[in-house]
Amino acid sequence: MSIEAETQEPRTRASLATDLRALGLEPGMIVILHSSLSSLGWVCGGAVAVVQALLDVLTPAGTLVVPTQTTVNSDPEYWTNPPVPESWWPIIRANLPAFDPRLTPSEHMGVIAELVRTWPGSVRSDHPAVSFAAVGRDAEWLMAEHALDFGLSETSPLRRIADCGGYILLLGVGHDSNTSLHLAQYRVPACAALLQRGAARFENGQRVWREYQDIDLTTEDFPEIGAAFEALHPFRIGQVGSATAKLLSQPAMVAFAEAWLRRKYE
Numbered sequence: 001m002s003i004e005a006e007t008q009e010p011r012t013r014a015s016l017a018t019d020l021r022a023l024g025l026e027p028g029m030i031v032i033l034h035s036s037l038s039s040l041g042w043v044c045g046g047a048v049a050v051v052q053a054l055l056d057v058l059t060p061a062g063t064l065v066v067p068t069q070t071t072v073n074s075d076p077e078y079w080t081n082p083p084v085p086e087s088w089w090p091i092i093r094a095n096l097p098a099f100d101p102r103l104t105p106s107e108h109m110g111v112i113a114e115l116v117r118t119w120p121g122s123v124r125s126d127h128p129a130v131s132f133a134a135v136g137r138d139a140e141w142l143m144a145e146h147a148l149d150f151g152l153s154e155t156s157p158l159r160r161i162a163d164c165g166g167y168i169l170l171l172g173v174g175h176d177s178n179t180s181l182h183l184a185q186y187r188v189p190a191c192a193a194l195l196q197r198g199a200a201r202f203e204n205g206q207r208v209w210r211e212y213q214d215i216d217l218t219t220e221d222f223p224e225i226g227a228a229f230e231a232l233h234p235f236r237i238g239q240v241g242s243a244t245a246k247l248l249s250q251p252a253m254v255a256f257a258e259a260w261l262r263r264k265y266e
Contacts, residue, residue: 010042010043010044011042011044012043012044012045012049013045013049013052013056015241016040016043016049016053016241017053017057019238019241020054020245021057022238023236023237023245024238024247025057025058025169025247026058026062027058027059027061028058028059028061028062029058029063029166030063030065030142030161030164030165030166031058031062031166031168031169032065032066032158032166032167032168032179032250033054033065033066033112033113033116033169034066034067034110034168034169034177034178034179035050035110035112035169035170035171035172036110036243037050037110037111037112039171039172039173039243040171040172040241040242040243041241041242041243046111047111047115050112051115051116051119055135055136060136060137061136062136062137063134063135063136063138063139063142064134064136065132065133065134065139065142065157065161065166066109066112066113066134067106067109067113067131067132068106068109068113068116068117068124068131068132068133069108069109069131070099070105070106070107070128070129070131071107071108071129071130072107073099073104073128073199074129074197074199075196075197076088076089076092076093077089093198093200094209096209097200097207098128098200098201098207098208099126099129099131099199099200100202101124101125101126101131102124105117106131106133112171113133116134117133119135122134122135122139123135123140123142123143124143125144125146125156125157126146126201127147127148128148128199128200129199130151130156130217131146132146134157138164141160148210148212149213149214150186150213151212152179152182152185153186154183154186156183158179158182158183159183161180161250162183162250162251162254163251165250166250166251167247167248168180168246168247168248168249168253169245169247170245170246170248171240171243171245172240172243172245174223174226175222175223175225175227176219176222178222178226178253180250180254181222181257183254183257184254184255184257184258184260184261185215185217185218185257185261187258187261188258188261188265188266189215190265190266191221191261191265192215192216192218194215195213195214195216196211196212196213197211197212197213197214198210199212221261221264225257225260228256229248229252229256229257230246232256233249233252233253233256235247236248
C-alpha cells in the first residue's frame with residue numbers, strides 16, 4: 001500500500017497538537033500515555049514530533065508520564081518466552097545487569113515511551129521491573145519513592161497520578177495497555193494471586209539480587225472493564241492523526257475498575 005493511500009496528508013508536530021487540543025488535552029494536565037506510533041499514520045519527524053506535540057499542548061505546567069517497564073529483569077525460573085535451563089538460573093541471577101534508571105531501556109512499551117525516557121529533563125522511577133518516566137513540572141514528585149514490593153500499587157506513581165486528578169491518554173491502543181487498571185487489582189486481593197519476584201538492582205551503590213512480593217499482573221479483564229466504563233462514564237474520543245484516541249479520568253477509571261473487580265471476584 002502506498003503512503004498516499006494510507007495517509008491523506010503527512011502528520012506534523014503542529015497538526016498533532018491541533019488534534020490533541022480537539023481531543024481535550026489542556027495545559028497543566030498530568031497525563032499517562034499509552035501509544036502506538038504506527039497508528040498515527042505517516043508522521044513527519046516520527047516519535048520526536050509526537051512527543052513535541054504532546055509537550056506543546058501540556059506546556060511546561062503539565063506533565064507527561066509513560067510506562068518504561070523492564071520485565072526481562074526478573075527471576076529466570078519463571079521465564080517462558082523462551083524458558084531457560086534450570087542450570088542457568090543461578091548464573092543469570094548473579095550476572096543480570098542491575099536496573100539503572102539512566103541506562104536500562106524499556107521493553108515492549110513502544111518507541112514513543114522509550115523516547116520520553118531519554119528526553120531532556122526526564123525523570124524515571126526506581127523500580128527494576130515496572131518503572132515509569134515523566135517529563136514536566138511534577139515529574140520529580142510523581143517518580144519519587146517507587147516501592148519495590150507491589151510495584152503498581154498505592155506506593156507507585158499510579159497512585160500519585162490518581163491523587164492529583166490525572167488523565168489516561170490511549171493513543172491508538174486499547175484498554176489492554178491501560179496500566180492504571182493494575183492499581184485497582186491491588187485493591188481487590190481476590191482477583192490476583194500473590195507471587196514472589198526477583199530482580200537485579202543497585203542498593204547503596206552495589207549490585208544486588210533482591211526478591212520481592214507482587215501479584216500476578218494479568219490484563220485479561222481490562223478490555224471488558226474499559227468497555228463497561230466507556231458505556232457509563234463521560235470520556236473524550238477523537239482522531240489524532242490516523243489513530244483513534246481516548247482521554248479518560250484516571251481516578252474515575254481506577255475507582256470503576258475496583259468496583260467492577262469486586263463484583264466479579266468477591
